[in-house]
Amino acid sequence: MSTSLFKPSLSNLPRRWWMAPGASDLFVGLGPVLALLFVWEAAAQAEHSLFFPPPTAVFVRVYQLWLTGPADHLFLTDAAFRDVIPSIGRMLAGWCAALGIGILCGTVIGRSRVISDLLTPGIEFVRAVPSPALIPVFLILLGTETTMRVTLIAFGSVWPILLNTIDGVARIEPRLLDTARIFDFPRSATIFRVVLPFAAPKICAGARIATSTAVILMVVSELVASADGIGHHIVDAQQLFLMTDMWAGIVLLAGIGFTLNLIFSAFERRMLRWHFAARGRAERQ
Amino acid sequence: MMSDKELLAVCDLSHQYGPGQIVIASLNFEVKRGEFLSIVGPSGCGKTTLLRSVAGLQKYTGGEIRFEHKVVRDVPKGLAMVFQDYSRSLMPWSTIWANVELPLKYKVGLTAADRQRIVTESLRAVGLRHVGDKYPWQLSGGMQQRIAIARALAYQPRLLLMDEPFASVDAQMRADLEDLVARVRYEFDITVLLVTHDIDEAVYLADRIIVLSVSPSSILAEIKVTLPKERNQIATRASADFVAIRTRVSELIYRSRGAAAVQPDVEN
Numbered sequence: 311m312s313t314s315l316f317k318p319s320l321s322n323l324p325r326r327w328w329m330a331p332g333a334s335d336l337f338v339g340l341g342p343v344l345a346l347l348f349v350w351e352a353a354a355q356a357e358h359s360l361f362f363p364p365p366t367a368v369f370v371r372v373y374q375l376w377l378t379g380p381a382d383h384l385f386l387t388d389a390a391f392r393d394v395i396p397s398i399g400r401m402l403a404g405w406c407a408a409l410g411i412g413i414l415c416g417t418v419i420g421r422s423r424v425i426s427d428l429l430t431p432g433i434e435f436v437r438a439v440p441s442p443a444l445i446p447v448f449l450i451l452l453g454t455e456t457t458m459r460v461t462l463i464a465f466g467s468v469w470p471i472l473l474n475t476i477d478g479v480a481r482i483e484p485r486l487l488d489t490a491r492i493f494d495f496p497r498s499a500t501i502f503r504v505v506l507p508f509a510a511p512k513i514c515a516g517a518r519i520a521t522s523t524a525v526i527l528m529v530v531s532e533l534v535a536s537a538d539g540i541g542h543h544i545v546d547a548q549q550l551f552l553m554t555d556m557w558a559g560i561v562l563l564a565g566i567g568f569t570l571n572l573i574f575s576a577f578e579r580r581m582l583r584w585h586f587a588a589r590g591r592a593e594r595q
Numbered sequence: 596m597m598s599d600k601e602l603l604a605v606c607d608l609s610h611q612y613g614p615g616q617i618v619i620a621s622l623n624f625e626v627k628r629g630e631f632l633s634i635v636g637p638s639g640c641g642k643t644t645l646l647r648s649v650a651g652l653q654k655y656t657g658g659e660i661r662f663e664h665k666v667v668r669d670v671p672k673g674l675a676m677v678f679q680d681y682s683r684s685l686m687p688w689s690t691i692w693a694n695v696e697l698p699l700k701y702k703v704g705l706t707a708a709d710r711q712r713i714v715t716e717s718l719r720a721v722g723l724r725h726v727g728d729k730y731p732w733q734l735s736g737g738m739q740q741r742i743a744i745a746r747a748l749a750y751q752p753r754l755l756l757m758d759e760p761f762a763s764v765d766a767q768m769r770a771d772l773e774d775l776v777a778r779v780r781y782e783f784d785i786t787v788l789l790v791t792h793d794i795d796e797a798v799y800l801a802d803r804i805i806v807l808s809v810s811p812s813s814i815l816a817e818i819k820v821t822l823p824k825e826r827n828q829i830a831t832r833a834s835a836d837f838v839a840i841r842t843r844v845s846e847l848i849y850r851s852r853g854a855a856a857v858q859p860d861v862e863n
Contacts, residue, residue, distance in 0.1 A: 486686065
């Protein structure tokens with residue numbers, strides 16, 4: 311295998327379904343990260359800068375702030391219930407709404423040439439609006455509560471799902487549609503057993519992009535007019551000159567994004583096993 | 596030309612894609628219940644258009660197609676079709692078993708036990724009973740086409756349409772698939788309409804052959820195949836009858852192509 315020349319040998323380990331793509335490379339990739347942290351730590355210790363606390367202090371703070379709660383609360387502190395859980399909840403709610411709306415509308419649009427020709431320019435235009443620019447609008451229309459933040463997250467993360475669904479559905483193999491018609495599949499079966507499975511790899515790719523958009527908008531929505539959430543925690547700490555707390559919030563966000571991606575990859579690999587396996591086979595032939 | 600055994604009737608069928616682009620000039624023929632009819636013609640003579648029209652997958656611009664005495668406008672019930680590009684007609688996300696079983700789920704009056712029995716029987720008929728839990732992309736091209744045939748058989752169609760079904764497999768596999776079809780048509784008692792450009796294949800499998808001209812296509816001849824019911828790759832193909840029919844069909848198509856045949860470019 312020629313690739314082994316360029317890849318660490320660990321990547322040749324058998325891969326299980328729960329492993330994200332490159333999960334075995336993860337441990338190898340940990341090296342540079344640790345090196346960077348080490349340099350940062352040394353520099354921060356030497357410098358005693360107020361704005362750049364050493365990473366060890368930041369990690370300790372993450373632990374103190376959110377993970378020292380009672381056992382019957384899964385060790386989560388009250389602060390975790392105030393800042394972290396609502397944030398993640400809103401993000402998931404927005405993302406799920408985007409997923410539902412994106413797949414539903416994407417299927418309708420992708421199935422019809424006429425509808426897609428009619429709507430595509432409009433979609434491209436609305437999509438070009440940077441989501442944070444809509445915060446003032448949403449604040450007026452929806453107030454400062456959860457609805458506004460979930461709407462913003464849903465609005466921002468619906469696009470990759472919608473566009474990928476349209477594309478995936480429109481590319482349906484005509485022979486499969488012929489097959490469905492010949493064997494007299496009901497309309498729902500044509501959609502759920504033929505069209506959507508065919509588009510699933512594309513939809514998943516869109517949904518994955520949407521997760522990172524959702525995390526970004528979750529934070530952005532909490533930077534203004536908020537009373538809780540990780541974004542609120544970060545601004546609050548910054549204004550109180552609690553730099554370690556501020557950095558702890560940032561590290562926590564990175565951790566959340568990273569974990570989400572890992573979970574999503576595992577789910578994707580399992581659900582689209584057929585796709586990756588068929589593609590791998592086609593490449594080998 | 597109405598008869599008791601009429602299953603499919605094609606009357607004055609014509610089709611054009613645009614002004615002046617006539618693909619099918621005028622076709623008249625019928626398929627009788629239990630019969631194997633081959634339609635053979637040169638490439639681009641509108642064979643696939645004809646078959647797709649019969650299947651109701653495509654609108655035709657003139658004449659009439661009747662399946663079981665009813666005019667075909669949409670896909671009629673009771674049809675199955677085997678496509679040339681088999682790998683694209685199977686669902687890669689479903690196992691072989693699920694692929695064969697899926698159409699049965701939408702057929703009225705079949706219990707889960709019925710489906711189980713029919714799928715097993717169909718996979719057995721194509722010699723692939725053991726691959727039920729595999730996926731299409733794990734099988735060779737010839738095996739995938741056998742699965743497509745098994746799926747069609749399981750559906751128990753009153754008419755099986757085959758569009759160049761063996762055009763993308765190698766010669767050995769093609770012979771095996773021909774024999775498979777020649778056997779199961781009696782085993783499952785089905786009527787088959789096969790469209791192909793392969794004269795040997797058309798003659799080898801059919802009870803009757805319709806020879807089409809180049810586009811705009813019309814019927815050049817209708818030939819009854821007088822070979823014995825049992826066909827054999829070696830003996831049948833070597834028999835005087837087979838060679839005679841084959842030669843006649845070849846001649847008809849060759850003459851119809853006339854100027855269309857490939858000539859070296861003249862340089863001046």
